[in-house]
Amino acid sequence: MQELKVKGSVITKNDKGFNEAIMATLFNKVDPRKRPFLMVKPQNTEDIIETIRYAKSTEKTISICSGGHSWSANHLREGSILINMSGFNTYEINKEAMTAKVGPGVIGSKWLNELFRQDLFFPASHCKGVCLGGYLLQGGFGWNSRKLGLACENVIGIDVVTADGAYIHASETENSDLFWAARGAGSGFFGVVVCFHLKLFKRPEYCGSITHVYDIKYLEEVYRWAYEVGPSVPKAVEFQLLMSRSVLKFFGMGIEVAAPIFADSKEELEEAKAFMHNSPIKKKAFVRTPFVPTGMEAMHRFVMGHFPENQYWGVDNMWTSATIDELLPYLQGMAKNLPPAPSHMLWLNWHPGVRKQDMAFSLEDKIYISLFSSWTSHADRRKYEKWATDWMKWTSHLSSGIQLADENLHNRTASFLANDHLKKLDEIRTIRDSDQLFNAWHSRPQV
Ligand SMILES: Cc1cc2nc3c(=O)[nH]c(=O)nc-3n(C[C@H](O)[C@H](O)[C@H](O)COP(=O)(O)OP(=O)(O)OC[C@H]3O[C@@H](n4cnc5c(N)ncnc54)[C@H](O)[C@@H]3O)c2cc1C
Structure with missing residues (x-):
């Protein structure tokens, strides 16, 4: 050899x-x-x-x-x-042009902290450790993404080594087929990205969060309210509900209702806060915070409480626009056999607008539900590993597809791109990687 x-x-x-x-x-x-x-x-x-x-x-x-x-x-x-590619971890920020060149091995949370210090912003991942390489390719649901767009919508170019060994730049005007594919193909991308060229934003004037925490006995009321209020929640709010057996790490089983807010003016802040402030069920919450201004470090720390390191994880997800009456029996079922914390169920109020860009990313819906089972001892694998997969199988008739961010395609195949986009991606792959040098997703739907 x-x-x-x-x-x-x-x-x-x-x-x-x-x-x-x-x-x-x-x-x-x-x-x-x-x-x-x-x-x-x-x-x-x-x-x-x-x-x-x-x-x-x-x-x-x-x-x-x-x-x-x-x-x-x-x-x-x-x-x-x-x-x-973890060693490709350097970046250059051009504050004047509001752009950056970023290696795929750059840790999104660290980079966002640096941007924040420079009064800049990018919708990087919610968790510490996630690198921009995989994150940007699959879409990128990050801080303030409801307002700023998916992270991949803010990619303006890539430097990539292709299957034939060429080192090229791809953008809207150069090698546009590869550029189209790189914004949504995720783990099915067929090239090695060496550098991302990104658009930057001004740091929002107000960053912080409001939290209400409920005992699990209010499950139905909490999700009904979240479902009803969801469509009108302003884009400056990443409204989400997290169900676990140990809310805020100290209490028992319940639901953390969190409203991180990124507002550019006092007026926008007031408008963003209103739905939590006026919530008709808020008196039932046993923890109710006002809007607490924070930096990104604190936001990352809060999220990481639910994603500790050195754990085993079983994960699956769905996009849905099912009715709350259809969803409730399943939410109640998930609550009944939810594994111990840090396992949790995340409900993200997404309600996307019309996407302006033509790119591989093409599947999203009103509500995002993802399940995370977690355990510390290898011996518990059998007990907890299938929880997420099983529930997503049982609810698949209510699902419009999955996010590649939390994909479980080695255990369950599901749609992650619109059919015509998957077809187009196949065509580009046939041209760009005719010998199938690059491994693609673990599995994929037929089109
Ligand atoms: C704790 C945790 C929190 C998360 N939070 C979020 C979140 O807030 N929002 C969100 O959208 N997602 C989130 N994710 C999902 C995450 O964005 C994806 O798993 C993403 O793929 C991770 O990127 P990575 O580079 O760290 O991972 P990797 O496992 O290294 O990459 C995933 C895949 O991307 C491809 N890839 C990676 N780098 C390159 C490259 N340079 N060139 C070509 N292909 C490449 C490969 O196919 C690779 O298998 C989270 C995941 C975890 C574990």
Whole structure:
């Protein structure tokens, strides 16, 4: 077997520490029991081009990771070559042009903190650790995304190494097919993104949150109210409900109703606060905060309370526009056998407007429900792993599809793009990666 000669590091199956190095790429500690043939951490673009040449000559497929936050360990494929882009973690901010060039290995939360310090903003991920590589490709539901758009809508170009080893730029006017694909294909993208060119925003004048917390006995009232008020909740609010067996980490089973707000004026802030302030059920909440202004660090810390590290996770999701009467029996069922915290059920009030951009991303709906079961001991895998998958199977008749962000495509196939967009993506792939060098999603619907 020939050798892979690169400036960066290479670790192969027979090397000491290989298993640990591969498992260290995963946020979700569930071992998919699939191992690449080797992992390369390129130091520069030439290393990526050389790895592509090597993969072709050895007839191996390629997977890529940046931050390793794919819940389904999408980048671990048996016998393939894994390109680990975590080292591409530098960025340049151009405050005058309100743009940035960002490596795929940049951690979104850290970068957003830096932007914030410079009075700038970008709809980066809610959680610490998620890297911009996978996040931007799949859509990117980030802070203030209801107002600023999906993160991928704010990508203005990419630098990418293609399956034929070319290093090119793609944008609306250059290699526009690749640019179209890179905004929504997620783990089905067929190229190695080396740099994203992004549009930046001004930091909102007011950032903070209002929280109401309810005992689980009010489940029906809380979700009925959330459903009714949802369509009129201003875009400056990321209205969401989180059900868990330990709300705010100290209490018992209940529902945290959170309204993070990003407002550009006092007037917008007042308008955003009103629906929580006027909530007819708010007296039943045992915790009720006013609007508490915070920085991004505090917001990230709050969310991370629900996503601790070094845990095993079973995750699945659905978009829906079902009626609340259709959804309620299932919400009650999920509550009954919800695994212990930090497992939780997230209800996100999305209600998208009309998307102005033509891009691969094409599937969303009024409400987003995602289930996260979590456990600390390998022995509990059997008990909790299927909870999310099972509920999403049982509710699939109410689902219009899934978000790739929380995909579970190794356990359950579901739609994640509109059919005509998936077809177009297939056509682009046939041209750009005719030998299917790059592994795609674990599974996909037929079109
Ligand atoms: C704790 C947690 C919180 C999350 N919060 C959010 C959230 O708030 N909003 C949201 O939208 N999503 C969220 N996600 C989902 C997350 O955005 C996706 O899993 C995303 O793919 C992670 O990006 P990554 O680079 O860290 O992961 P990776 O696992 O490294 O990447 C996922 C896939 O993207 C592709 N990919 C990655 N880098 C490249 C590259 N450079 N070139 C080509 N292809 C590449 C590969 O196919 C790879 O398998 C969260 C996930 C976790 C685990």
